[in-house]
Amino acid sequence: MDHVATKPGATTATASDTPKTAAAGEVNRQPQETDGFQLVIDALKLNGIDTIFTLPGIPITDLTRRSQAEGIRVLAFRHEQNAGYAASIAGFLTQKPGICLTVSAPGFLNGLNALAHATVNCFPMILISGSSEREIVDLQQGDYEEMDQLAIAKPVAKAAYRVLHADDIGVGIARAIRAAVSGRPGGVYLDLPAKLFAQSIDVEAGKRTLIKAVDPAPKQIPAPDAVKRALDLLKAAKRPLIILGKGAAYAQADADIKLLVEKSGIPYLPMSMAKGLLPDTHEQCASAARSFVLPGADVVMLIGARLNWLLSHGKGKTWGAKTAKDWGGQKFIQVDISPQEADSNVRIDAPVVGDIGSCVSALLAGMNATEGGSWAKPPADWLSAVTEKKQGNVAKMAETLSKNPTPMNFHSALNVVRDIIKANPDAILVNEGANALDFTRSIVDMYKPRKRIDVGTWGIMGVGMGYCVAAAVTTKQQVIAVEGDSAFGFSGMEVETICRYNLPVCVVILNNNGVYKGTDVDPTGRDPAPTVFVKGARYEKLMEAFGGVGVVAATPSELRGAMEEAIRSKKPTLINAVIDENAGTESGRITSLNPAAKKKP
Numbered sequence: 001m002d003h004v005a006t007k008p009g010a011t012t013a014t015a016s017d018t019p020k021t022a023a024a025g026e027v028n029r030q031p032q033e034t035d036g037f038q039l040v041i042d043a044l045k046l047n048g049i050d051t052i053f054t055l056p057g058i059p060i061t062d063l064t065r066r067s068q069a070e071g072i073r074v075l076a077f078r079h080e081q082n083a084g085y086a087a088s089i090a091g092f093l094t095q096k097p098g099i100c101l102t103v104s105a106p107g108f109l110n111g112l113n114a115l116a117h118a119t120v121n122c123f124p125m126i127l128i129s130g131s132s133e134r135e136i137v138d139l140q141q142g143d144y145e146e147m148d149q150l151a152i153a154k155p156v157a158k159a160a161y162r163v164l165h166a167d168d169i170g171v172g173i174a175r176a177i178r179a180a181v182s183g184r185p186g187g188v189y190l191d192l193p194a195k196l197f198a199q200s201i202d203v204e205a206g207k208r209t210l211i212k213a214v215d216p217a218p219k220q221i222p223a224p225d226a227v228k229r230a231l232d233l234l235k236a237a238k239r240p241l242i243i244l245g246k247g248a249a250y251a252q253a254d255a256d257i258k259l260l261v262e263k264s265g266i267p268y269l270p271m272s273m274a275k276g277l278l279p280d281t282h283e284q285c286a287s288a289a290r291s292f293v294l295p296g297a298d299v300v301m302l303i304g305a306r307l308n309w310l311l312s313h314g315k316g317k318t319w320g321a322k323t324a325k326d327w328g329g330q331k332f333i334q335v336d337i338s339p340q341e342a343d344s345n346v347r348i349d350a351p352v353v354g355d356i357g358s359c360v361s362a363l364l365a366g367m368n369a370t371e372g373g374s375w376a377k378p379p380a381d382w383l384s385a386v387t388e389k390k391q392g393n394v395a396k397m398a399e400t401l402s403k404n405p406t407p408m409n410f411h412s413a414l415n416v417v418r419d420i421i422k423a424n425p426d427a428i429l430v431n432e433g434a435n436a437l438d439f440t441r442s443i444v445d446m447y448k449p450r451k452r453i454d455v456g457t458w459g460i461m462g463v464g465m466g467y468c469v470a471a472a473v474t475t476k477q478q479v480i481a482v483e484g485d486s487a488f489g490f491s492g493m494e495v496e497t498i499c500r501y502n503l504p505v506c507v508v509i510l511n512n513n514g515v516y517k518g519t520d521v522d523p524t525g526r527d528p529a530p531t532v533f534v535k536g537a538r539y540e541k542l543m544e545a546f547g548g549v550g551v552v553a554a555t556p557s558e559l560r561g562a563m564e565e566a567i568r569s570k571k572p573t574l575i576n577a578v579i580d581e582n583a584g585t586e587s588g589r590i591t592s593l594n595p596a597a598k599k600k601p
């Protein structure tokens with residue numbers, strides 16, 4: 001096929017171009033042409049992509065304009081990293097790949113962090129970046145924003161592709177979508193050189209090249225013997241435990257997961273982003289007895305959760321072993337779509353490989369077939385021990401939450417957030433920081449699936465405002481972000497984006513004047529300590545600068561009033577919740593990973 005690369009200055013047909021009106025009696029023989037820009041838009045729309053997260057510039061500015069003109073929601077950010085995080089979480093929330101569109105080299109690199117984040121967290125996302133001329137890039141002749149982007153993206157992407165010819169755009173987009181959502185989801189890079197956009201081809205020929213991906217995330221049915229092996233292990237358990245991870249939340253198999261947990265009668269622990277899959281107030285929820293159930297359990301069923309650092313690699317003292325290297329003796333069942341995940345850290349006795357929806361329904365069917373459907377609940381002594389531990393810890397927490405210290409601290413502020421989420425269970429909670437993260441996770445109960453989105457597998461700072469935009473746009477729900485003051489700074493400029501699109505986002509900054517806390521000093525007396533910020537910073541003014549509502553809240557009642565008003569008005573709101581600068585610990589709950597802090601008494 002002929003590829004007509006447009007020469008500088010040559011005009012290219014666009015979708016809006018109509019054939020020139022033929023003069024009377026004259027036959028219009030001019031073939032209708034389409035171009036690379038249009039084919040990208042057509043291919044995305046054909047595959048149900050309705051939103052693009054972007055920051056325009058050469059060579060993608062027209063792609064953003066024309067996508068918007070064609071009805072795609074185009075959300076433009078102030079920094080590509082935030083657009084990328086937005087795309088990644090849109091993928092998690094919708095099961096469709098979130099699209100982040102950037103310019104070449106620097107824009108691409110700004111988006112790359114989010115691409116890696118998507119891959120690490122198993123979120124489907126496609127980073128589409130414009131790139132410079134291949135011939136010049138490959139000879140390293142110094143093109144505008146020259147960079148071999150494909151090579152750089154590969155190590156952090158689940159897959160990476162480049163399209164050189166307009167008639168391959170359909171294949172390129174279909175491959176990118178399949179790679180992002182099939183199997184274990186992840187981040188995909190799609191390289192679109194500038195020249196591609198201007199290539200023109202015949203409209204009809206162009207149409208024939210487009211592909212609508214059929215069943216891009218096919219079901220993966222687990223093997224019956226794997227299901228039986230898992231159920232046999234579970235049935236014999238004396239102290240079973242279920243751990244739900246964000247893969248379970250992603251899978252949108254909510255009703256069956258609830259059925260499985262309830263029919264089994266087994267205590268369960270939700271990982272951070274799996275909170276709310278069943279309400280955190282559920283009687284089987286063992287979150288408040290975490291440090292009891294992990295070492296105590298004899299059989300653990302992981303559903304969409306990896307035994308990575310967040311679960312202490314399935315071994316060591318957390319799991320009741322004598323040393324950090326030792327195995328606690330638990331047997332593991334792991335339900336996961338990735339056949340390579342099992343045995344990554346400790347032995348998995350019963351891997352169940354398949355998509356969570358299919359696996360959970362197969363497990364349920366197996367339980368129903370067992371003993372005439374009367375699946376025996378776990379031994380009563382285990383259940384009562386878990387309940388006792390849990391009740392003790394819940395009572396202790398209630399006592400702490402009932403205090404009203406001056407100045408406000410994490411607990412008294414988060415007690416308010418806890419009530420607000422209880423009253424607004426459909427709201428999406430975005431959460432980042434160290435203490436701001438750990439305390440929110442343990443204090444604020446979630447009631448519905450996929451309502452809590454946070455720093456994820458890397459414990460990354462900077463997802464906050466990008467997540468807020470994506471959550472508000474894709475779910476149309478109220479968004480509440482609980483942010484450490486350091487965490488907020490990574491994406492703070494996107495409050496302009498929140499105001500520009502007038503999104504119902506209420507940002508609460510738990511402001512303790514620094515990273516972790518605001519009390520460090522430079523021993524030489526020269527500079528502020530590296531962890532310390534300007535004291536008494538007025539973050540709320542940033543929101544006011546763009547027309548949103550800014551509030552300072554120094555007490556729980558001020559915080560409550562401001563949050564209630566934000567939810568009532570749906571206006572972009574930033575609440576600067578001033579808390580004790582002594583509040584918090586270094587690194588929050590992961591002090592053990594911090595060698596310097598560990599040495600401190």
Ligand code: ADP
Pocket residue numbers: 120121122184185244245246247248250251271272273274303304305306307308310335336337338341354355356357456457
């Ligand atoms: P958490 O951080 O909540 O513990 P992880 O991100 O470690 O969760 O684990 C998520 C797991 O879920 C990954 O191993 C991934 O392969 C798996 N997963 C994601 N989506 C699905 C799905 N639809 N079906 C089965 N497993 C899935």
Ligand code: TPW
Pocket residue numbers: 432433434435436437458459460461462483484485486487488510512514515516517584588
């Ligand atoms: C991209 C390291 C982990 S937590 C944190 C940093 C800088 C900020 C903690 O302070 P904050 O919260 O937000 O004020 P709080 O409640 O404890 O006061 N860069 C990236 N990611 C990470 N995780 C870091 C740095 C870090």
